[in-house]
Amino acid sequence: MAHLISNKAFDEERALYNISDTKVENCKFAGAKDGESVLKECSNISVENCSFSLRYPMWHAKGLNLLSSMLDENTRAPLWYCKGVNIDSCEVKSIKCLRECSDISVNNSKINSDEFGWRCKNLKISNSKMNSVYFLFESKNVTIDNLEMSGKYSFQYMKNLHITNSRLDTKDAFWHACDVVVENSLVKGEYLGWFSKNLTLINCKIVGTQPLCYCKNLKLINCTMEETDLAFEYSDVQADVKGHIVSVKNPKSGIIEADSVGEIISEDAIMQCKGQVKLRNTCASC
Numbered sequence: 001m002a003h004l005i006s007n008k009a010f011d012e013e014r015a016l017y018n019i020s021d022t023k024v025e026n027c028k029f030a031g032a033k034d035g036e037s038v039l040k041e042c043s044n045i046s047v048e049n050c051s052f053s054l055r056y057p058m059w060h061a062k063g064l065n066l067l068s069s070m071l072d073e074n075t076r077a078p079l080w081y082c083k084g085v086n087i088d089s090c091e092v093k094s095i096k097c098l099r100e101c102s103d104i105s106v107n108n109s110k111i112n113s114d115e116f117g118w119r120c121k122n123l124k125i126s127n128s129k130m131n132s133v134y135f136l137f138e139s140k141n142v143t144i145d146n147l148e149m150s151g152k153y154s155f156q157y158m159k160n161l162h163i164t165n166s167r168l169d170t171k172d173a174f175w176h177a178c179d180v181v182v183e184n185s186l187v188k189g190e191y192l193g194w195f196s197k198n199l200t201l202i203n204c205k206i207v208g209t210q211p212l213c214y215c216k217n218l219k220l221i222n223c224t225m226e227e228t229d230l231a232f233e234y235s236d237v238q239a240d241v242k243g244h245i246v247s248v249k250n251p252k253s254g255i256i257e258a259d260s261v262g263e264i265i266s267e268d269a270i271m272q273c274k275g276q277v278k279l280r281n282t283c284a285s286c
Contacts, residue, residue, distance in 0.1 A: 001046060011035050011054065020044050029054050030074075052078065052094075066090055071097070098123075114151075135170070136161075152189075155180070171208075174199060193218070212237070218254075225258075232256060234271060251275025 003022040010016065011031025016024070020043040029038050030053035037056050039047070044063040052075040058064065061082040068089045071078050075094035079085065082101040090109045097113040098104060098120055106125045117123060117136040126145045135154040136142060142158065147166040154170040155161060158177045166185045174180060174193040183202045192211035193199050199212075200219040207226045212218055213233040220239035225231070229246040232239070237254040247263040248256055250273045257278045264277050 001044075010038055013037065014040060017041060018043075022046075023048065025049055027051075029057060056080070058082065061085060229262075230265070232275065234269075234273070235275070237275065248277050251277070 001021055001023040005022060005024045005027060007026045009028040009031060011033040013035035015035060015038045017037065018041040023046045025048045027050045029050065035054060037059060038054055039058045039061065041060045042058065042064065046065040046067065047069060048067040050069045052069070052071045054074065055076045057075060057078050059080045061079065062084055064082065064085045066085065066087045071090070071092045071094045073093045077096040077099065078094050079097060079101060080099045084103045085101065087106045088108055092109065092111040092113055095113055096115045097111065098117045101120045103122045104120060107127055109128045111128065112131045114133040116130065116132040117139055120139040121141050123139060123142045125147055128147055130147060130149045132151045133153055134156065135149065135151055136158055138157045140159040142161045144163040145165055149166065150169045152171045154173045155177050156175045159179055161177065161180045163182045164184055168185060169188045171189045172191050173187070173189055174196050176195045177199065178197045180196065180198065181200045181202065182204055186205045187201065188207040190208045190210065192206065192208060193215055195214045196218070197216045199215060200221070201223050202221045204223045205226070206223055206228060209227060210230045211228050212231055212235055215235040215237060218235050218237040220241060223241055224243050225241055225245050227246065230249045231245055231247065232251040233249045234252045236252055237256060239256040241256065241258040243258070244260045244262065245258050247265060248261055249265040250269045252271065252273050253275050255276045255278060257280065259280050261277055261279065266273070
């Protein structure tokens, strides 16, 4: 970096507007003037060990490394319309952290941000913890690995999403999502995956009521299911489930194979339902 800004405090509007080729370290963005957009339109900068408590600090950033920094509750909507951002070892408590951003990496970070990651593309998240409502709404081309996630209404209207080795505790996840693969993960929450298209779950544990209804081209490969009643209603599904399913209701098409099913419900269908439920052969005397 050609320039260094270190150990300073800023609270004015656009205090470091349009800076480039600069390392900003050990700085505090807070104060009585409560200025917005302190680092707006920055490019090719590294922000390290800094704390933020001002609104909209890094809009339109290009080529930004945000490292070991804190963004508190007052840092509303900190990163919008950004491209080429690496967020590593940060703690984020600000609502609406990413919106309409591209080519973003988040690693080893703890984030509590409702409406995180709306309408973003080319996003990678790894080794992080997330609490959010409407997480990643309408984003596309996203890869996630080793994420511990809690919240509601996550992954809705997404396209091209791949999740591995994660723990997801989130109601109404994957609604209307398209081209999604989840592997080696816990997926817990009510009403999972409704209206999704091309959703594939591999080696996953699925927990919660009324999962996977109204799905098109749904696949479960070597999965387990707990507390999953009224599953697969009106879905086109190929499912290989190890263990027990509480109940299956009116699958539209395909085959659901499990070791046992508590109840198979075929009633009150509003469309033609030809889905089959098959139980694996078991030996009662073994």
